[in-house]
Amino acid sequence: MTNKSSREFPALSSYKVHLSPEIVESVREALPRVSDEVVAAIIAEVPAYQDALSGQMGETIRTAVGIALGGFLSLASGDGLAAEAATATPPALEGAYSLGRGEARSGRTTEALLAAYRIGARVAWRELSSRAVEGGMAPETLAEFAALVFAWIDEISEASAAGHADERATTGRVQRQLRERLARQLLAGVTPEQLDDAAVRAEWTPPSTLTAVLVPNSQVGTILAKVNQATLEFDDLRDLDDHTLLLVPDAHGRRRRALMKALEGRRAVVGPAKPWREARISYERARRAHFAGLGSDTEQHLVELVLSADADAREDLRAQVLAPLADLRPATAEKLTETLRSWLLHQGRRDEVAAELFIHPQTVRYRMSQLRDVYGDRLDDPATVLALTVALG
Template sequence: MKEPLRDVRSYRLPEEVVVPLLNGLPEVAVQTIAAITMEVPAYAEAFAGELGHKIERAVQAALGTFFKLVSRPGGDPGTPLQAALDGAYALGRGEARSGRSLDALLAAYRVGARVSWRELAAISVGTGQPAAIIADFAELVFAYIDELSAASVAGHADELAASGRIRLRHLQELAQMLVAGEPPHVVQAAAEQAEWTPPQTLTAIILPERAARWVIDLLDPRTLHLVDAVPELPGMTVLLVPDPQGTSRPLLFRLLTGHSATIGPARPWMEAKSSVDRVIRVHELCRPGGGGVVDTEDHLASVVVTADPSALADLRARALAPLAGERGASGAKLVETLRSWLLHHGRREDVAADLFVHPQTVRYRMARLRELYGERLKDPEWVLALTIALAVPES
């Protein structure tokens, strides 16, 4: 088993070892930065110009802190290590904000450790230090840089987590503004704050929250997730998916297979509220279950007919008034037959097949309906009213 690196806080180096190393720090820093710039492409441009000089000074300061730590008197309780660790932590956060990856940061540490040790070892050898001291010194250098590296990794991770939470909150605010129909300039500002690139269109999908968590990873990364968008439908959530029209819309249906989902129409992204309103309305009408996927485009007539429920109820009451005297099952069968007769344009055989009855039964029922309605069944206005009134079965 590999032994852990020695704790740099507990070790001391003689002054005659440390002084030449301190004197050589400026050149060590120059060589270290040059190597990182050459071997880690992500830093080639970042270290150019004035920034490169600042980084050189930072390297000198970090190594200087190390030498102060290992050369202080044994009775000195002071420890400058925390300041160096805080600096490394801040470096990690800054690298995350700059968009550089953790891989680039760790590569820079590896190169920096190798080159700085090579240069420092050359100084020690040049001053005639014994091999045992140089070996101890190597272990201390790598232990120190390992601690700095760990602090930077923590800073990098914390910054990504913090910025991720902040961006997630901004994306939530953007989605809520879109659904609320906020003015375009307000929504545009929210999109910029969230660093969200607007698509041409957005399509609303309503589905169970557990399904949304699985599906969203397979969709465009710009997909917006509306949490608790429909309070009256607990457990359901709404996704706003960028540009799924055309060939990608069938793919969306395939991804949702096995989930109880409703897919709305594509709308210009600023008009996403229209798609959300439609998908919620159709979901309430159809209540898909058992893993069915519903396309709102297949239910436009129902949406139109039920747009004003009270008006539909009044129309239905007026249109069915002639049947008011019919009782129970008899009245229900007449309503059922009248609806089928309207939908099949009076074709008796088709009505019989639709209702699973004999054509003679259809003939009998229609005779009764003609008694009740009279010439109104020939009046286009009445036929239209009856068609609308009976277009959606009464719930």
């Protein structure tokens, strides 16, 4: 705001209006009433301000109106407007800038703020021009006086709009940082109390569930435009520098289909919907699916994800359950392993096993006979069958 409040204003200095002491005194006497009428008109005509002008914020707005009118009068009563602008405008512009920031914090839009200025300008001009004429202003000077009034309003409304924009930008940066911190804590598995506190600080209303979506960095903007605006974004991912994590609120049930449709062709990987404090589970599953090269919907690949959850343990299990075949020739062991896997998955239906392996049913019978010779009754033991199915699945 320093540059805005300290510069000169050629638009103002171009107006050669000089108010006589009599006019100045007449206008000055009217300033408190003009301020009240401006505030009353804003309350009546701008819906966003109907309940806003009470308490501390109302006092701030009334003070800003008073400073703006006082600054204008100081400006218009000087012998040299260019010189007066340097001293008259900074306090009023600083007040207008601060007002704009306060309005942004209160959640009111720039449109509402500028509407208040338009209405204020109309009321102020009506009252100020009336008092100026009563004080002896010549009719031919009135047009210049009007132009100065509205040029002044343009300046202070521009300062308020700048304050509003700066506050929104600052608030947006802070909120993004707090939401990134919340996402980091969700992945870190901190306590529920810490998560609740982080959500409050980020002004983020916790949903029922969060769904992790791993997205290529180049696709983030496009996807964010299609999902819930409360989606958390986090790009500081271990071993995934080219991806960003989105945690999408309440994308469970039928909403998951809509999410998957929005992600078609985007090379995204979608974890399961989990209670929001358990979002790390969804992320870890999406991460494993990504590195395993599976499809975009992890819910369609649960078997593969389960079987690959601990690759080393699975290899150990495979070696353990296939130990009875270790003494056979490698080619024979490979064929028997292939047949045993198909037999388990087809639940012993010989013709289906034969069709899958492109061999004769009698060959299946022969190979299963060999397997029973080495495994014995263990092929009828549920625990062994389970271990074989997991190892070979």
